[in-house]
Amino acid sequence: MKKVYCAKDPLMIGHLRNVLATFGIACLTKNLDLSSAAGELPPIDCWPELWVDDDQVARAKSILKKTMAPLQSVKKPWTCGGCGEEIEGQFSECWSCGRGRSRGRARRGVVVSLSEFLRNR
Known part of the structure; x- marks a missing residue:
């Protein structure tokens, strides 16, 4: 051991x-x-x-x-395309309307196993 x-x-x-x-x-x-x-x-x-x-x-x-390991580096703030709210860089969805940073809609309810999470890092 x-x-x-x-x-x-x-x-x-x-x-x-x-x-x-x-x-x-x-x-x-x-x-x-x-x-x-x-x-x-x-x-x-x-x-x-x-x-x-x-x-x-x-x-x-x-x-x-x-x-x-850290998940990812902090990204720059971004502006939501749905409501115009300025969002801090570490967030991928708008807190106000739920719209995703690069998608039209937020991904909700996504469950990933620990092994899949670590494999995709």
């Missing part, structure tokens, strides 16, 4: 463990209850860790890298 991730926040470790489990990668978490020993032990040695089997390390690191 090899360590693939370490963080101060146990919630992040739990989230990433669930992401890897979604892809069928078994994980072991260490040090989840060790935070109370910080001070007696070096604090970084008490941080929770995420471990996977040796043969899954490369795949796990790739998935974690995609998961932790």
Whole structure:
């Protein structure tokens, strides 16, 4: 087994463990209850860790890298073609009328699986 991730926040470790489990990668978490020993032990040695089997390390690191990467850079503001409202660049739909940035209509109710989302990034 090899360590693939370490963080101060146990919630992040739990989230990433669930992401890897979604892809069928078994994980072991260490040090989840060790935070109370910080001070007696070096604090970084008490941080929770995420471990996977040796043969899954490369795949796990790739998935974690995609998961932790920013979705996209912030784009410039745009003006809605439907109502003329100025919209901040990170939004793809008008908050006022629902019209999409490059489409005539907003896409509503689109559900994408986690694996499809990561595959298309």
